[in-house]
Structures are given as C-alpha cells and as structure tokens.
Amino acid sequence: MNNDAKFIDISGVAQTFKTAKGVFPALRDINLQIAKGEFVALIGHSGCGKSTLLNLIAGLTTPTEGGLLCANKEIKGPGPERAMVFQNHSLLPWLSCFDNVYLGVERVFGKTEKKDQLKSRTAAALELVSLGHAAHKRPGEISGGMKQRVGIARALAMEPQVLLMDEPFGALDALTRARLQDELLEIVARTRSTVVMVTHDVDEAVLLSDKIVMMSNGPAATIGELLPVPLARPRNRVALADDPDYQRCRKAVIDFLYTRQGHVEKAA
Template sequence: MSKPFVSVELLSQRFPDGKGGRMTVFENASFGIEKGEFVVILGHSGCGKSTIMNILAGLAQPTSGVVTMDGTEISGPSLDRGVVFQNYSLLPWLTALGNVRFGVRARHPDWSRAKVDEVSTEYLSMVGLSAEAIHRKPSQLSGGMRQRVSIARAFANHPKLLLLDEPFGALDALTRGTIQDELLKIWGGTNQTVFMITHDIDEAILLADRILLMTNGPFARVAESVQITIPRPRTRTDIVDHPNYYPIRNHLVQFLGKRSKELAGQASGGAAQSPDRVRIDLTAPPAPAPAHLRAIAE
C-alpha cells in the first residue's frame, strides 16, 4: 500500500498545563488524505481539531510526529496549502479584489498586473461577487460575502491542499447553506484536495467524501473514519431522501453525543492511533461502488 497524498504519522501535541506538568491534546494520531478527496473532521471544541489544522497549514509545530504531503515533510507555511480561516482573515485595508490580488500576486510574482486582475476578478465572480461588490472593503460586505472572498483567495492559488477551518461557523444558517452549495459547485470543477473542520453534522455529510471523528480531549484521538456513501453530485434537498443519509447521520450523532466521551482520556501506550474504518451502505448490497464515487485506497 503506497502512502496517501497527505500522511499524518504519529502526531502528538502537548502543551504546558500551567501547573508544571504537560497536557496531552492528542497523541500518535495517524491518518491519511487521498488526492482529490474531501475530508471533514468532526469533534467537540477543545479536542485539537484546530491544532491539527494549524500543523497541516505549517503555522504550528507538533510536539512529535510528522506530516508529509506529496512525499515531502511539512515544515512551515506554504502556498501549496491554502487556508480559509473562520474569521475570514481578510486584510481590512484592501478591497475584496485587493485581497484576492494579494494572494494571486504572492503565487505568481511574475504575472503582469492585468493578468493578476483578470484572474482575481474571475475567481470573485465564481463565488458570486458582482463587479460592483469587488471594489468594496471587507467592512462593507456581509459575513457571507467576506467568506466568499476568502474562499476565492484560496481557490485562486490552486493549492495542493485546501484547509478550511470552520469556514461557515460565523454565518447564519441560510447564508451557510448558499455558500456550501457554492463551495460544492466550485470544488466539483476542480480536483482539489480539501481538509475541513466543522461542528455541523449536516454540513459534513453534504460536503465530505469521508468524515474523521475525533474523541474529546485530553488524549483525543481520531477514532473513526466514516465513508459517506451518498453519490455526488449532492444537493441538500436530495441527500436527505437517500437511504444512507439517516443511518450515517445517526451514527455521527451517536458518536458525538456518547462515544466521544467514553473514548476520551485514553493514553495511546505508544501505538499509532489510526481511525477505524466505518462504511454504512444500505443501498443494494453487495453492489459495487458506483463509478462516480471516488475510490478510497487506505
């Protein structure tokens, strides 16, 4: 079995607990992400999801363990890993266009100004920003619009891995739905590998190929890897009618409600903590997976 595109190996993070000891957030976490895969990580606050995200982004250093992408070890931030932060992280003194331009120019320092403008405008219109709205400052845009700009900035750079840190966490439910649809639409046209954090179970099922479930901290671990056996393209109204939707949803709710607590606080004893693979599929067993389901080689 070859190594997955992104490989997280024996990753541990410990922080001083303020009393002279050390608090283990997670220990020996090990999992992989395949090229083109959309992986969502679900878990309660404080389980270390964001820490894993920051390590993948190269913004934080793990206490031990390595993350490799495309065969090379991640040792710092890189344009190959685009990040969309929960709080948008747009530069408030630049317009929406200026913010996307900032990213494109960093990626392609040799491009002419006209070319940078053209590409930036193209990606902004792709996320639904009008020609008038792109000249506004972030403070003059709604939360949903800001997050669209942030997504456009990330996609315009064609990162090898796109990291989404609770991108819709600060948005109201209706806006969230629209942007999820838009994200699906943009993502569908690319072969973009995505790793995303969320708290929202329905959002996870709608977007993900695979959901990683994390137990509570301390000593949190990625306990399960749940394959979403609902064919694409998906829409929020259609997936709820799919026979697999509620069994998967129930499984996730049960995990977050009960088992995430029961499994918490267990030291790994040095062993690699790989998630158990879970596949729930009520549609015509033992039919082979439909062709448009992405193959997952683990």
C-alpha cells in the same frame, strides 16, 4: 498503496503545548491518510484538537512527535500548495475585495507573472465565488456571507493543492450557511481540490465530505473513528434528506459524538 491515495500522510503525530500549569497533551497517536481530491471533515466536541490538527497540516505548528507529508514532501511550514480559510474572514478593511485577494496572489505569483496576469487570476477567483460584481467594494460594504466568500476566493486564487477550512461557515446564519455549502460543493467539483474542513455541524460534515474523521474528547485526543460517506456526487441537500445512506451516516456521527463521547455540548 497508490501515492494519490495518501496525498496527505499523517503518521504517529502527537502535539503537546507548554502552559503555566505544565505540559498539555492536545493530540496523541494521529494516523490518517487523505487521498488526492478527497474532501475530509474533522468533527468532535470542543477541545478535541480539530483545529490543532488542521494547523499541523497547514504547517503553522510543528508536531511534538511523528510526521506529516503532503505529496511525499515533509510539511515543515506554511506553503502555497496549502491554503487556509478561517472562521473569521481576516480581510483587511481598508482594501477592496479585489485588493484583498490580489494581495495573496501577488505574494505567491508576483515573482513569476506580470501584473496583468495577477489581475486576471484575482478576477477569476472572485468570479468563481460569484463576487465579480462586488470586486470594488470594501469588507464593510458587504454581508458576512460575502466576506467569507472573499476569503475563499483569496485561498483559491493561489491554486492550492490542498484547501484547509477551519469552521468557515460557523458564524453565519442558517440560510447563508446552506447557500455557501452548496457553492462550496460546486467549487470543489470544478477545482478538484483536496479539502480538509473542521466543523461542529453533523449535517455539514455528511453533506460535504467523502470521509468523516471523528475525534475523541481531549485532552490527548485521537481519532476515534473514520466514517466513509458513500454518497454520489454531485449532491443535492433536498434529494439527500430522505436518502438512507445519508441518514445512516448522520446517525453514526451522532451516536459517536453524543453516546460514545458523551453529550458535552449542544448538538449541531
């Protein structure tokens, strides 16, 4: 297999946690390959280990069993080639949008680039998410959607090979969410980043991804099914509404979640 076809290679991964009630098995027997430039959505009911798997790829936790590779290198901890975007934007409220992004840029490139170069990287990242006009504002002065875009800019400014997103639009209203989904499609098309995104939203998963990883219910969750999404890019949500492949993929995910895995929470 071409190395690009398994840019992220997860093999035999299991994850357990020690709790007051004993050992809790979060994940078992996770085997997954993600190609370079591929957009992968992780979906499943609450407690199925989606965020746990994302944290393993980020290097924030270490697997109990198995191993993870990125670009043929073992993932042993966090690294600048993997950037994380959380549901909570995690911005420092006393810093401007520019300074929040600059903080990450300086951490990654501060030893190899001059201050002017760091500032240029920061400005370019804010322009990429259409926030150049708000660079001087603090988080308390901008909307929730704009805060989340700053978080995305901060991640992109580090020029990561892999963009990891943990329900980045989950706390936003429907219209803002749709607008940021469309912007994300454009950004990924330009940067050609490899993306792994956790979501509860079926339509979001189908609209954005090349492959949907459907997780079984926890505890001891595993990959229940992999669904390729054969939709051409660029994608337009209005045009896709009546697309038979879109509808087929959407139905397959819903059938898995609410028929095979049981209706344990409100449908997305």
